[in-house]
Amino acid sequence: MSAIRVMVVDDSPFSRTLLAEALTQGGCEVVGEAESIETLIQVYDECKPDLVTMDIAMPGADGFECTKTLRLHDPAAKVILVSSMKDEETEADARHAGAVGYVQKPVEEDVLLRVIQNVMSPDKMFGNLDAWSCDIFAEVLAQNITRMTKSTAKITEQADLRKNISQGITVVIGIIGRYPGSIVFDLTQEAAEKMAEIMLRRPAKSPAEVVSVAAEFANVVGGVACSMLNRKEKSFGLRVAPPSVFQGATNEIISPMLHMHGVEADTDFGRLSLSFGFKKGTVLWM
Amino acid sequence: MDVNRINPILDAVAGTLPQLGFQTVSKKSVALGGSVLNWAGVMINIGMLGSIKGSIAIGMSTAGACRFASTMMMGMEVKELDELSQSAISEMANMVCANACTRFSQDGIEGVDISPPVLFVGEGGKVTLPVPKVISVAFMVDDIQVDIHIGLHE
Numbered sequence: 001m002s003a004i005r006v007m008v009v010d011d012s013p014f015s016r017t018l019l020a021e022a023l024t025q026g027g028c029e030v031v032g033e034a035e036s037i038e039t040l041i042q043v044y045d046e047c048k049p050d051l052v053t054m055d056i057a058m059p060g061a062d063g064f065e066c067t068k069t070l071r072l073h074d075p076a077a078k079v080i081l082v083s084s085m086k087d088e089e090t091e092a093d094a095r096h097a098g099a100v101g102y103v104q105k106p107v108e109e110d111v112l113l114r115v116i117q118n119v120m121s122p123d124k125m126f127g128n129l130d131a132w133s134c135d136i137f138a139e140v141l142a143q144n145i146t147r148m149t150k151s152t153a154k155i156t157e158q159a160d161l162r163k164n165i166s167q168g169i170t171v172v173i174g175i176i177g178r179y180p181g182s183i184v185f186d187l188t189q190e191a192a193e194k195m196a197e198i199m200l201r202r203p204a205k206s207p208a209e210v211v212s213v214a215a216e217f218a219n220v221v222g223g224v225a226c227s228m229l230n231r232k233e234k235s236f237g238l239r240v241a242p243p244s245v246f247q248g249a250t251n252e253i254i255s256p257m258l259h260m261h262g263v264e265a266d267t268d269f270g271r272l273s274l275s276f277g278f279k280k281g282t283v284l285w286m
Numbered sequence: 287m288d289v290n291r292i293n294p295i296l297d298a299v300a301g302t303l304p305q306l307g308f309q310t311v312s313k314k315s316v317a318l319g320g321s322v323l324n325w326a327g328v329m330i331n332i333g334m335l336g337s338i339k340g341s342i343a344i345g346m347s348t349a350g351a352c353r354f355a356s357t358m359m360m361g362m363e364v365k366e367l368d369e370l371s372q373s374a375i376s377e378m379a380n381m382v383c384a385n386a387c388t389r390f391s392q393d394g395i396e397g398v399d400i401s402p403p404v405l406f407v408g409e410g411g412k413v414t415l416p417v418p419k420v421i422s423v424a425f426m427v428d429d430i431q432v433d434i435h436i437g438l439h440e
Binding site: 087089092093096166170172173174175176180181182184208211215239240241242243244245246247248249250251252253254255256257258279 | 335388
């Protein structure tokens with residue numbers, strides 16, 4: 001495999017030298033260096049690197065601004081920010097500037113190389129998540145139907161559900177983590193009412209109670225499935241956001257940024273549809 | 287949630303949309319309501335998680351969403367909310383909420399992150415956000431009404 005070609009952006013010649021040494025030691029090839037925004041684009045175009053390491057504190061335009069400028073010039077540019085500062089605010093700014101990684105100074109060679117390896121081969125880890133999620137969501141859905149409704153379900157998997165039509169009640173749960181994503185749990189009003197009656201051991205007192213039972217069910221399934229995925233790969237760091245519940249049949253449900261998978265459960269009280277997907281990003285933080 | 291805490295979101299709307307080609311962004315009304323909202327047309331849900339959490343729902347009419355997407359795509363004609371337009375308006379929602387996270391962080395509310403947008407398109411219905419009280423802010427973005435429903439708690 002050919003060496004990963006790296007461009008180093010830093011105003012300090014000393015830092016550039018240290019980084020270049022670490023990169024070269026690790027088998028990367030340093031193909032270009034820039035000290036400020038003035039030469040950034042020109043050097044980038046000349047050396048066409050696989051990725052760029054970018055200092056944050058530079059005179060004039062800082063690393064965030066340089067990253068934004070570079071990504072406007074080439075949206076595919078992969079930038080790893082390198083800075084002595086490392087706090088949540090700086091990391092969030094880095095993420096929003098479009099950086100794919102973040103390494104703290106003084107740079108430890110093995111940390112830098114691990115981030116580079118992850119940035120350059122994110123497909124494998126995402127592939128694992130994508131593959132594992134299908135089995136795990138199906139398993140957790142079946143388990144919780146049994147556990148919470150004391151009934152059994154026939155589970156079928158569906159692939160590529162980018163677009164879906166709501167049956168009546170749709171719970172949407174955002175996933176935050178290394179690969180953010182969404183969970184969409186959908187069922188008819190009638191199925192939701194029956195499910196609520198089984199779970200509450202009495203008919204629901206109000207439409208709000210039906211909604212809250214559906215939300216709680218989806219929340220448990222989503223939370224347990226994400227925990228299981230985290231156990232398989234700690235660095236996923238998946239967490240679920242509180243659920244929103246949409247009511248109304250025949251609305252289209254679209255997740256433009258995600259490749260959604262789906263499982264359907266045919267139960268005694270109706271069909272439950274669960275779809276989920278993750279965003280293929282390369283955001284990696286060390 | 288403290289009403290003052292919504293300012294980063296409102297500033298994110300006012301700060302982000304002009305970058306997408308809109309000339310005027312003005313706040314029309316602010317209302318405090320319950321957790322259940324009515325919607326029709328387009329509603330985008332984005333989950334937020336961190337030291338504050340919940341959902342932000344962004345709504346507009348279907349015709350408004352078409353005009354919105356058209357402006358984002360340099361005036362390209364948008365007759366119906368096709369895949370490209372859906373992607374454009376979800377990108378807008380993503381940008382506004384990501385920008386709000388940065389502003390929260392500047393205000394000392396750190397570690398807030400967002401999930402990818404999920405769009406609902408159609409006749410509509412009701413939506414229940416995961417908080418007892420939702421702050422709804424109507425914006426006029428050029429001639430398009432955009433409703434930002436903030437369902438966050440600390």
